[in-house]
Amino acid sequence: MSAQPVNPNLPPDHVTVFIDGVELAAPKGSMIIHAADKAGIPIPRFCYHDKLAVAANCRMCLVDTEVGGRSAPKPSPACATPVMDGLKVFTRNEKALKAQRNVMEFLLINHPLDCPICDQGGECELQDVSLGYGRSVSRYVERKRVVPDEDIGPLVATEMTRCIQCTRCVRFTAEIAGTYELGGMYRGENLQIGTYDGKPLTTELSGNVVDVCPVGALTNKVFQFRARPWELVAKESLGYHDAMGSNLYLHVRRGEVLRTVPRDNEAVNECWLSDRDRYSHQGLYAADRATVPMRKVDGQWREVSWTEALAAAGEILRAHQGDALGVLAHPATSNEEGGLLAVLAGELGSGNLDHRIGNRDFSDAAVAEPFALPLAEIEQADVVVLVGTHVRHELPLLHARLRQAQVKRNARIHALNPVDFDFAFSLAGKQIVPPSRLAEALGDAALRDAAKAATRAVVIVGAIAENHPQAATIRAAARDFAAATGASLCRIPQGANAVGLARAGVLPAARDVAAMFAQPRSAYVLYGIEPGLDFADTAAALKALNGAQVVAFSHFACESTRAVADVILPIGALPEVEATLTNLDGVEQPARAGGKLPGQAREGWRVLRALGGELDLPGFEFTDLAGARALLEGGRKVLVKAGQAGNAEGAGLAGAGLELALVPAIYRTDAVVRRAPALQAHPLNREARLVLNPADAAAAGLADGTVAKVKGAHGTATLPVAMDAGVAAGVAWIEGGHGATAPLGAGRVEVVKA
Structure with a gap:
């Protein structure tokens, strides 16, 4: 006969546990540490991480347990001991505290006394826990163990003598990144964590091992020896190199961004960050950063005042209004800057406005759309079809979610690509075909049957398809596939804020970007664009820009910008300004200003306001960002005209080669x-x-x-x-x-x- 539950009013999948005398309801199969964390009862730990599998190898979370009046003979690891009905847990009685203190003494036996020079000092879990559970003196007088370091790449610095073998880094590379690059070598007191082959980490998520390391064994090589944590001010910001909009903190000292770390958001990036978002802040301080307004005079560049630069820009725009003007924005431009740019173009009478600078086919007038299935729910999919995307490089954290979908739910992932890319998950099926045959591949009967049989199917269309000369055909095939199978269609926006800019009306009422270059305008405004590398058709872009007058709102005074521009107006990048971006879920997210604007550079909205004032345009009388947002409230609705690009002959897809x-x-x-x-x-x-x-x-x-x-x-x-x-x-x-x-x-x- 089964025992009666302690609390019969609980749901059938829950049990009652008592932790330090506090009665709690916990799900069956969960661990003691889960219940304690939920109740806010502290239990020390090193190896446990709520996103990683339980290892139970540090033993720091030992607690005393009692069931039915009988105490367990030995302390139990809270991270690996499942709850049961009526279980009593003592985290701070004499037995538990003695066990925890003994483990701490054991962990410190070989740990070096180098806190003053350790980058982890001040935010080290070992320091924090040893303060509460360590002894004031050491009984250990023997020589400490020394472990040689290895170079694991340009992003992560190693000091493996500090390693306490918690294996968090090993589990991260195996379970989340899926690269299995780190592991334990040798045995007993000789155990070391390393890469086996001595090669650098190749995962696109390698910086996360710094976050999970509870000691100073793995630290940020870019940040190494730059500052102490207590010198830094954390500013909430966003990743702006892909459409995910990862939440992050900029760690700033005296106006300089020294480090970037993840900010928890389960709906977006969980607690992880891609290396691209983590280390890109270095680029803000490049030698060719635009720091002062510049004007080309008699073919020579010279630095000028803001007054002169705005007057020169205003002169160009006054002389080339209406259809003579083309306005182009980078797809990572913020909502505020993009909206003001659209207002500026409208007041100047130009319908030639676009942000889709990487696209080649405009025949279906397609714009970026939010995912049909929220990002967090993609992990619950059981069939995923990847179309024209190297998703591991395009959206590293979406790739990580797809891996979790396969590991946790046995998701079957199919890929239609021109290259058999190296993914960290296995493929249930793949068709490696030329890009022009991606639409045809979506008609495969077996693939359609697999998607129809799924409870939750997802089609993810990426950059290779979206930026192809026949993109409209591929998009139509993807829509047809989704409609026929019940799958959710998720087209990856081509740019960090492509969804936001589409909503803000940074779109053509007349000519799209391809038409602006096929039929060159006499003047252009470039916003945040590096013209030599950012356009889909570089040759056509440079030809058109070289024959026109160009006002460049730019982060960098690079060679290609200097070659085509007549005026360069230096503006702040996202880590330096307050702004909002809209991510691939269609969620508008705010970013706070972190780094100091370099030199005389100004926020983009301020420069647009000043230029609007120079041109005496209505609506540009606001004096702050709130005023700019009020002006833009409601957005600019544009009926986008279909372009002429997209046919196979015109795109050069017919013939030999x-x-x-x-x-x-x-x-x-x-x-x-x-x-x-x-x-x-x-x-x-x-x-x-x-x-x-x-x-x-x-x-x-x-x-x-x-x-x-x-x-x-x-x-x-x-x-x-x-x-x-x-x-x-x-x-x-x-x-x-x-x-x-x-x-x-x-x-x-x-x-x-x-």
Whole structure:
């Protein structure tokens, strides 16, 4: 006969436990530490992390337990002891405290006394716990163990003598990143944590091992020896290098952003952060940062006052109003700046306004849309179809969620791609085809049947598809697939704030970006754009811009901006301004100003207000950001006209040669990331190269490591060749964001030996 529950009024999946005399209801199968944390009862720990599997190897969470009046013979680890009805737990009685103090003494036996020079000092879990549970003196007089360090890359610094073998880092790389790069070597007192092969970490999430490390064994190499935690001020901000909008803190000292750490948000990035968002702040301090207004006079650049720069910009815009003016914004531009830019364009009578600078096909007038299934719920999907995306590089934390969907729910993931990309999850099916055949691949009967049979199916369409010359066809096929199977359609927005800018009306009422370059305007406004690398068709863009007068609102006074602009107005990047961005769930998120604006640079909204005032435009009388937001309330509704691009002939997809598969490079996505030295030194940041299927390379007389000339419709690139059997036959794979590959555009290319 079963025992009666202590509290019969509880739900059937809960039990009653008593922790330090407090009666609690806890789910069956959960651990003591879960119930204690929920009740706010502190239990010390090192190896336990609520996002990682239980290891129970540090033993710091030992507690005394009692069931039915009988005390357990030994203390139990709270992280690995499941609750049961009527269980009594004592976290601070003599037995528990003695066990915890003994464990702490054991952990400190070999730990070095180097707190004064440790970067973790001041925010070290070992320091905090030892203060409460450590002894005032050490009984250990023998020589301490020393462990040699290894170089695991440009992002994470190691001091493995400090390691207490909690294995959090090992479990993170295995369970969340899925790369299995760290592990325990040797045994007993010789146990060490390392990479086995001595190579750098290659995961795109490597900085998270710094966050999970409870001691100073793994620290931020970029931040190393720069400051102490108590010198830093934390400012709430956002990741602005992809559409996820990861929540983060900027750690600032005297106006300089020294470090970026994750800010918990279960609906977005949980407690993780991609390396791209974590280390990109280095790029803010590049040598070519725009810090003073500049004007080109007689072909020479000179620094000028804001008054002169705004007057020169106003003169250009007065002379080229209406249809003569084209206005282009980077898709990471904030809602406030984008909205004011739209108002400026409207007051100047120009319908030539766009932010979709990476797109090539406008024939369906497509704009960025929020995901049909919230990001947090994608982890609950049981069938996922990836279409034209290297999701691991495009949205690293979405890739991590997909891995969790497979690990926890046995999700079946299918990929339709031009390259058999290296994912951290296994594929239930894949079709490796040229990009122009992605729409055809979505018609596969077996794939449709798999999605129809699913409880929750998701179709994720990425950059390779969205930025393809036949993107409209692929989008239509994806919509048809979703409608036929009941799957949720999630198109990855091409830009950190593409959804917000679409809502704000930063869209054409007349010409889109492709039409503005095919039919060049006499003047352009560029906002936050690096013209030599950010446009889909670099050759057409530079040709049009070189023949026009250009006002550039810019973060960097780079070579390509200097080449095309007549006036450069320096503006702050997102970590330096207060703004809002709208993420791929359609959620508007705020960011606070963190870093100090460099030199004479100003917030973009202030410069737009001043320029509107220079031009005597109505509505630009506001004096603060609240006034700007009031002006923009309700947004600007625009009926986007369909463009003419998109047919196969016009896009250069017909005829001989190899079809180009242009994939965004993970650390070449925007101007700030391209200027972050640590990210540029990362193993994932490869040099510009051409990757071919071995059969195609052999047909062209090319071998691995040779140099080839790649001739496209708009230019020629000379690139080293790599061979990969994972590339679809008939496809030439290159990564974007490189100056060497920028001239190629899209379509078909001819590959010959250089």
